[in-house]
Amino acid sequence: MRRPLLAALLMLAALAGCGGQAATADGKFQVVTAFYPLQFLSERIGGDMVSVTNLTKPGAEPHDIELTPRQVGDVAQAGLAVYIKGFQPAVDEAINLEAKDKSFNAASVVPLLKLDGEEEHGHEHEEAAGGEDPHVWLDPVRFATIAGKLAERMGQADPAHAADYTGRANALVGELEALNTEFANTLKTCERRELVTSHTAFAYLAERYDLHQVGITGISPEAEPSPQRLAAVAKEARETGTTTIYFETLVSPAVAETLAREVGAKTAVLDPLEGLVDQKGDYFSVMRQNLAALTAGLGCK
CATH class of the missing domain: 3.40.50.1980 (Nitrogenase molybdenum iron protein domain)
Structure with missing residues (x-):
């Protein structure tokens, strides 16, 4: 999607949601996630207090997704957008234009691995931001750290339920620690x-x-x-x-x-x-x- 068109769509979405609709009709806090692992974290931490929308459809390969106008609107109106910067350029662009101040970049809270020579053969390293590997969720220890930090960010965005988010995150971290032990x-x-x-x-x-x-x-x-x-x-x-x-x-x-x-x-x-x-x-x-x-x-x- 070209940047001018995306910017126009984001402006329309923002105008449509200028009342600050960070909650659904039933009062749930709206969270938009870039792809499945972040959806999983958000749902487990948020429980029945959040409504989570995943921008990557089930069965789709997430690296090169393009966003529809409806998805752009979802990003603009969400209370929090959860993503890994550099993994999905279309998501990065939408968040940068409309949701920068209401976003959580999972890559910012744990150290990412640099792509070494074996992982960069050919031109493929150009697709990873800064030559870093985004697949951090495959390490349960790092994923547990992200879970705790995401709970903090959700609590900042939705203070009324901050304690609930922290409690669920603590339980999830325990499960991830047990998985690491296995x-x-x-x-x-x-x-x-x-x-x-x-x-x-x-x-x-x-x-x-x-x-x-x-x-x-x-x-x-x-x-x-x-x-x-x-x-x-x-x-x-x-x-x-x-x-x-x-x-x-x-x-x-x-x-x-x-x-x-x-x-x-x-x-x-x-x-x-x-x-x-x-x-x-x-x-x-x-x-x-x-x-x-x-x-x-x-x-x-």
């Missing part, structure tokens, strides 16, 4: 520590649990790997005895399947949790499915 205890026993993935979405998970991520493509899941990159990954997979090549849910598994055939491995799903498929499960159930896939593929006891 991952740590299971993955410390793995025979193999090389994590060969269709794209490099799992750096935070790999860093937290002492794994080595080897991505076929870089930070963009839809990029095509060069023949040289495929050959390099195949060589490393053979040398390390890799038995499983992981692909994700929202893009084609064709490249991963090709590599698996070449090195005599099998394929399995490792979900980057950028969005739910068919609205099945939630953050915790998908992360535990990931842990089961890692346990089988890496030979964990």
Whole structure:
């Protein structure tokens, strides 16, 4: 969407909501989130006191979404917009033009990992703001920090319910700490520590649990790997005895399947949790499915 058109739509949305409609007709505080992990946090922290709108539709790949006029209006009228700056340019633009003072950038409250050379092969690093990896929600420890800070920000925007937001966030942090313990205890026993993935979405998970991520493509899941990159990954997979090549849910598994055939491995799903498929499960159930896939593929006891 061109900037002049987006600016015009935002102005119309702001005029339509100039009464400061941060609440729905039934009195719920309105929160707009950029994509699923932030929707999950907002719903769990907000409970029945908030109405959460997700700008990325279920099953859609979130990296390159464009916003409809209705979604632009949702951003303009929300009491709080929750996003990760640099991950979705259309969302960044809408928030910058209309919701900058009523936003929460999850990337601002935890340190992000820099994309290293392996993750930047090709031109893909240009798509990540400042060369940083946005997939921070795949580390339960960092995600717990974001949950606590989001509760604080929601309390500032909706002071009447600040204590409720804090209480729910504390409960959620406890669940995330338990999830981290499950991952740590299971993955410390793995025979193999090389994590060969269709794209490099799992750096935070790999860093937290002492794994080595080897991505076929870089930070963009839809990029095509060069023949040289495929050959390099195949060589490393053979040398390390890799038995499983992981692909994700929202893009084609064709490249991963090709590599698996070449090195005599099998394929399995490792979900980057950028969005739910068919609205099945939630953050915790998908992360535990990931842990089961890692346990089988890496030979964990």
